[in-house]
Structure formats: structure tokens, C-alpha cells
Amino acid sequence: MDQIGLLLSGAALFLNGLMLLGKADEKNVAMYNLFVGVFQVIAPFYLIITSDQSNWVLFDKTAIFLFGFTYLYVGMTVLKDMKGTGLGYYSLWVSVIALVYVAVSLVRYQDVTNALTWVLWSFLWFLFFVLNTSKKDVSKFVGTVAVVQSWTTLTLPAIFSLTGIWKSIYNMWSVVLVLTMLYFACIAYQMFFVRQEKVFKM
Numbered sequence: 001m002d003q004i005g006l007l008l009s010g011a012a013l014f015l016n017g018l019m020l021l022g023k024a025d026e027k028n029v030a031m032y033n034l035f036v037g038v039f040q041v042i043a044p045f046y047l048i049i050t051s052d053q054s055n056w057v058l059f060d061k062t063a064i065f066l067f068g069f070t071y072l073y074v075g076m077t078v079l080k081d082m083k084g085t086g087l088g089y090y091s092l093w094v095s096v097i098a099l100v101y102v103a104v105s106l107v108r109y110q111d112v113t114n115a116l117t118w119v120l121w122s123f124l125w126f127l128f129f130v131l132n133t134s135k136k137d138v139s140k141f142v143g144t145v146a147v148v149q150s151w152t153t154l155t156l157p158a159i160f161s162l163t164g165i166w167k168s169i170y171n172m173w174s175v176v177l178v179l180t181m182l183y184f185a186c187i188a189y190q191m192f193f194v195r196q197e198k199v200f201k202m
Contacts, residue, residue, distance in 0.1 A: 006155075008040075009036060014151070015032055017150060037072030112171075119181075130142075
């Protein structure tokens with residue numbers, strides 16, 4: 001069920017990215033966010049109930065709620081035409097919590113791939129904070145990050161896991177994640193620094 005949730009989250013993030021890029025209708029995307037959000041809230045309850053409910057199992061399954069409530073919040077914010085400041089500060093809070101998952105991945109499990117994944121998710125949630133609370137127009141950059149992450153951190157890992165090949169490529173996937181980070185750094189430089197330099201020259 002975890003992998004199904006990842007796959008559906010990948011679709012939701014992909015659509016959210018396209019919405020920010022102006023390529024998908026907001027109301028339609030909001031409805032899908034609600035569908036995935038409901039699933040991502042119900043699923044962890046089931047997984048927790050059927051587990052041994054140890055603290056580390058609870059810690060692991062709690063991560064699903066972070067996604068679930070994000071999608072529900074996005075869906076309701078768009079459908080109700082609400083200001084996104086609440087969503088923005090919630091995203092900041094989740095971004096900080098995500099760093100805890102980075103630390104646990106490294107310290108407890110020595111899992112670099114999972115740690116890098118959480119770094120990327122923390123970064124994305126921070127971008128949602130900036131998008132919803134800042135007057136700066138970062139929608140194009142955030143949309144691009146969301147689309148790319150929908151594949152590298154959610155969709156492809158879920159597909160590989162469901163097809164049984166994830167374990168054989170898991171450690172190598174950290175290379176993909178590092179390349180993803182470098183790509184984001186490059187497009188951020190192009191969008192924000194190069195563009196500003198051109199404005200100053202004019």
C-alpha cells in the first residue's frame with residue numbers, strides 16, 4: 001500500500017507542477033489532490049492498526065500523513081479560492097519536519113538514498129512556503145521542481161518497487177537524486193541570477 005500511495009502522490013505532484021506552469025486547469029487538479037489526500041490519510045491509519053505500533057513504525061507511517069494533508073490543503077485552497085498563506089506556513093512546518101526524517105535516515109539507518117529523497121521533499125515544501133507567502137513570482141521554478149520530483153522521488157521509485165527491481169537499483173538511485181539537485185541549481189541560476197543580471201544591464 002505504501003508504494004501505491006507513492007505512485008498516486010507522484011501523479012498529484014506532477015499535476016500540481018503542470019498547474020503552476022499554467023498547463024493544467026486548477027479546479028481539475030484540485031479535485032485530484034482531494035482524491036489522493038483522502039487516500040493518503042486513510043491508508044496510514046490502516047497500516048498503523050495492522051502493525052506492531054512500535055515508535056519507529058509510527059514514525060515511518062506518519063510521513064504519509066504529511067503528504068495526505070498537504071494534498072487535501074492544496075485541493076481545498078484552490079477549490080475555495082482561499083489565500084494560500086495558511087498552506088504556505090503549513091508547508092514550512094512540514095519542510096522542517098522533513099529534515100528530521102533526513103537525520104533519522106542518516107543516523108539510524110545509514111540510508112543515503114532515503115536521506116537525499118527527504119532533502120528534496122523538504123526543499124519542495126519550502127518552495128511551497130515561498131510560493132504562498134512571498135510576493136516573488138516563483139511559480140515557474142516551483143512548477144518545474146514539482147514536475148521533476150514527481151518522477152525522480154515518487155513515480156519511478158514506486159514503479160520500480162511494484163515491479164520488483166527497486167532493491168537492485170536502490171543504492172544507485174542516489175546518483176539520480178544528486179543529479180536532480182544539480183539540475184535544480186542550474187535552472188535556479190538561469191531563472192533568478194542570469195535574468196537579474198540582464199535587468200541590471202538594461
